[in-house]
Amino acid sequence: MTASDPASVLGKLELVDLRDVWTHEAHGFTPWLLQNAEVLGETLGMDLALSAAEHPVGSFALDLIGVDEATGDRVIIENQLTQTDHSHLGQLLTYAAGTDAVNIVWVASRFREEHRAALDWLNNRTDEVTRFFGVEISTVRIGNSPAAPLLRIVAQPNDWGKTVRAKAQAETTTARSQAYQRFWTNFLEELHLRGLPWTSSRKGQAQNWQTLRSGVSGISFSCSFGRSGLCSEIYFQDPDAGINDTRFGAAEAHRQAIEDTYGASLSFEPLVGRKGCRIAEYRPGDIRRAEHWVDYVEWFIAAQKRLRTAMSPVLGGRGQFSAEQPGGDSPVV
Secondary structure: OOOOOHHHHOOOEEEEOHHHHOOOHHHHHHHHHHHOHHHHHHHHOOOEEEEEEEEEEOOEEEEEEEEEOOOOEEEEEEEOOOEOOHHHHHHHHHHHHHHOOOEEEEEEOEOOHHHHHHHHHHHHHOOOOOEEEEEEEEEEEEOOOOOEEEEEEEEOOOOHHHHHHHHHHHOOOOHHHHHHHHHHHHHHHHHHHOOOOOOOOOOOOOOOEEEEEOOOOOEEEEEEEEOOEEEEEEEEOOOOHHHHHHHHHHHHHOHHHHHHHHOOOOEEEOOOOOOOEEEEEEEOOOOOOHHHHHHHHHHHHHHHHHHHHHOHHHHHOOOOOOOOOOOOOOOOO
16 A cells, blocks of 8 residues: 555544443433433434433333334333343333333443343244344544444344334325425424424424423423324323323313413313323414425424423423412412
């Protein structure tokens, strides 16, 4: 090789000890994953949004919980900066049962063959909508460059790669799907331009809704198109239907105060027979009217801002309203 040959200046990829990057698993690595969900999401083929760390499951604490924004499926993550062990496998299964998760992800520095095989066995034996993933993480650098994460999937459902590719292809087959994708991409771009931290996603999906994080487990915000036109909502979606009913009932008891803060009437929908409940506002609109997209984006953002302000007792009070009726001495938190 000559000095002018580009190959002559290639750097050497070197491993960096994980503990040199994150000295503590719970205080370093878990918060980093929470703030950089897109790194893990790209590896998994998900539009991953994480909403909570150290999420309580009974008397235990799950490392991370969130959602795949492309599907709305719940995602839980158990992570460790060491080789996999039986203790973390047991925790993973306990948390999966306690959160009714669809996607269960185990991140570790190295997977023992027995634990990788255990995830394969679970993927083969559980139902089709429950998915287990094993992800190995390492950190690397070239020369004096900053360390960078390197993630590799070592266990996943047999057809996951095909499922992701098929979904991507199916989502772009119709004009309506393409319109949704373009609209939500515009919407997400506007959110980021305005510094609104409601999602880490930047690419719109070919679907009629966009989920937005709330910061409270079991509660999400979303914007959508439906038969009634545009919808801006808060959705109570905890796996425990009783928690949703309690939160919704308490909010309904303070309906006047919420609507006064919001500045308009809201639709309170208990959705009897379903796990979730919603509070929403609707307005006319049609995704096919591209000339109105700018107006739709403005309406969604304004409606979400007002809804988040009106529902701040839910978010600030960990999802709990006072049981006391409006007019009492207790705050609505």
